[in-house]
Amino acid sequence: MRKIALIALTALPLFAGFFPSTVNTSISSVGGNTVSLRSALPVNGMSAVVIHDYGNSLEAITTYITQTASNGSAKIIGKDIIHHDELPTIKTAVSAGDKVIGGYLYNTVLLLAPDADTYAKITSSHKKLWVHPDHFAIFLTREGDAYPTKENLALFAKEYQVGLIYIVRNGSAVLLDPISGQIVGKKAMTNLPAQGRYPFFIRFEKIESGWFSKNGTGNYYQAMESI
Structure with a gap:
């Protein structure tokens, strides 16, 4: 499968206690600079990457979000994921159904x-x-x-x-x-x-x-x- 920015879509191991677990969920709705998650992340303040599926086995990380409330509300905090002078900047808007990895790279x-x-x-x-x-x-x-x-x-x-x-x-x-x-x-x-x-x-x-x-x-x- 081709992937932009070499993203890993499989879940990382879960860690209980002091270290928050890395979890997979998705976007249920979008309203301006805020989004709702289908399932809440383990802790408020946790960042996550949003992954858009372009079809034909092509996926890419498009932005970061961070959870702001325990009901799964989150806000978009940036789009500059991986900068490279030879690659175009991804401008895809966040949309319902996009995958989310909360606690990306927390290991x-x-x-x-x-x-x-x-x-x-x-x-x-x-x-x-x-x-x-x-x-x-x-x-x-x-x-x-x-x-x-x-x-x-x-x-x-x-x-x-x-x-x-x-x-x-x-x-x-x-x-x-x-x-x-x-x-x-x-x-x-x-x-x-x-x-x-x-x-x-x-x-x-x-x-x-x-x-x-x-x-x-x-x-x-x-x-x-x-x-």
């Missing part, structure tokens, strides 16, 4: 942790595709940003195909959906270090260029609370 996770021990404990406890924060650190230096924000996390997630940002805060952990910018999971955490490595755990001491080599001091937990 691919970036973890921002205060130290190596915390990072190792979390990543060994969950079977996820973990994107190491080293990649995000290098991304920040390339972008010239001084610290993690929802904006640069969204850009990073798009480039690296990351579905969730797992953020360890002081006494808790949250899951940020970088597409919607909403928290979709939260739980208490104990036995965390009193002070985390600023701005977050990475496997090298510094980068020779960029803000890591010049502004390496700060409070890890304050930085994570600001996201």
